[in-house]
Amino acid sequence: MVGCLALISGGSNSFGEPLDLGLDTGRRQIALPDFGSSADSLLSTGEERRLGRAFMQSVRRSLPVIDDPFLDDYINGLGHGLVAAGDAKGRHFRFFLIEDSTVNAFAGPDGYVGVYAGLVLAAETESELAAVLAHEIAHVTQRHLMRAYEDTQKMSLPATALMIGAAILGAQVSGDAGAAAMAGIQAATLQRQINFTRENEQEADRIGIAMLADAGYNPYAMAGFFDRLAKATRIQESAAPEMLRTHPVTTNRISDALGRAEEYGVRQRPDSLRFQLARADLRQRSYRRPEQAIDHFRATLREGRYANALAERYGYTLALMRGDQLGAARKELGRLLEARPGQAELLALDGELARRSGNMDEALRTLREAFGLSPTSLPLRIAYAETLIDAGRPAEGLRLLEQAARRTDGSPSLYALMVRAALRAGDEAATYRYRAEERYALGDIEAAIEQLERAVRQRDLSYYAASSIQARLDELEAERVAMKDDPWSKGASQDRD
Secondary structure, three states, X not given: OOOOOOOOOOOOOOOOOOOEOOOOOOOOEOOOOOOOOHHHHHOOHHHHHHHHHHHHHHXXXXXXXXXXXXXXXXXXXXXXXXXXXXXXXXXXXXXEEEOOOOOOEEEOHHHEEEEEHHHHHHOOOHHHHHHXXXXXXXXXXXXXXXXXXXXXXXXXXXXXXXXXXXXHHOOOOOHHHHHHHHHHHHHHHHXXXXXXXXXXXHHHHHHHHXXXXXXXXXXXXXXXXXXXXXXXXXXXXXXXXXXXXXXXOOHHHHHHHHHHHHOOOOOOOOOOHHHHHHHHHHHHHOOOOHHHHHHHHHHHHHHOOOOOHHHHHXXXXXXXXXXXXXXXXXXXXXXXXHHOOOOHHHHHXXXXXXXXXXXXXXXXXXXXXXXXXXXXXXXXXXXXXXXXHHOOOHHHHHHHHHHHHHHOOOOHHHHHHHHXXXXXXXXXXXXXXXXXXXXXXXXXXXXXXXXXXXXXXXXXXXXHHHHHHHHHHHHHHHHHHHHHOOOOOHXXXXXXX
């Protein structure tokens, strides 16, 4: 699948293919270019990093990115497992889920890979989901987006900058404005971009299949998934899934993928429980009202229509909790814990139900024991920290969250929780500091600098804290200076809340 930058109504990606985000607001479209080769000289590492942040800023403003710790941990674990099996070690990758029923995925600059919930639910096996991620990872490692940019060097620099700026800003301006910005340059480059689309897709298939096999997944899953979606589309006589529109599947392409898979042979790998739990969670989230989700899981459990009974009951329990049927949810969870007493998702849910029921001591005990058994679990750390904050022990919670932030790319929701902890602990400097990181994670560098300036002016700062805040402030100010003459990120920085 092609990687992308921000979409514009009626627009296309860097290879001339339309990419529909399936948004309710006018079915707005975004086109996110892929990165790629000897074109490395076009962007420095710092420029690509800034473009990546502009990309994520646009995505977060346009799409419902899921910040759930367990779902985020699962998709990143799956993605980084594939990266480790390939030749992309040492590169930055960040995987994220989008709460939308669209069946699609995309790769953006600096290794950002987005996956729609609809695609996870459409995947019948974990190997099929892994196949899509492997394909997107290959687009990044082969720097296909950079190849598109290399091709645009045949145009004038202002035209190139205009095209990239329009792509970044496409989801943030009106569709007419975005289309107008592209109109003057799209015709001149469209055919050139289309000409190598097929090559990029085939290359991503080839490398992705090898990555799948090396990671222990079924290498036939890629061709199988695309073929199944294509057949289902023909049978239903309905519009094709976005994945097939943005990445056209031909008989030759499927045959080629099958031939490459034969080089490795079938790998029978059972789906992980975490895959099934993630799908159950996404399924219950797909229903707008909790009553609908509850009815769905009751029916599937009654009729035996599920791949994994434990995961199906997990989804049912989440739906019950969402519908404030806490007693019924605790009863269902009891059965699950008997079957899998050490499963992190279930332990966190146990603590959450206790907290919502007003049993704060029980919630603390449950999560403290769970975290003690799995100290490397980032989601359990966050769940325990949040309970500590609500239990009136915000300083302890903040320490846990600070450790979590050092281990991962901090999400806006993580920093928002740190702000809440610092505020309740009465630590003004930390409140400003983590509010700065929250704004930075959202792409607003000006607001981040303003918050850091307030933080460094606080009284009674220790020498270490003052030095740390000042160093971070210097870093962001240097980045702001670099952005002023940076055509790749200048456009995004002009549109802020």
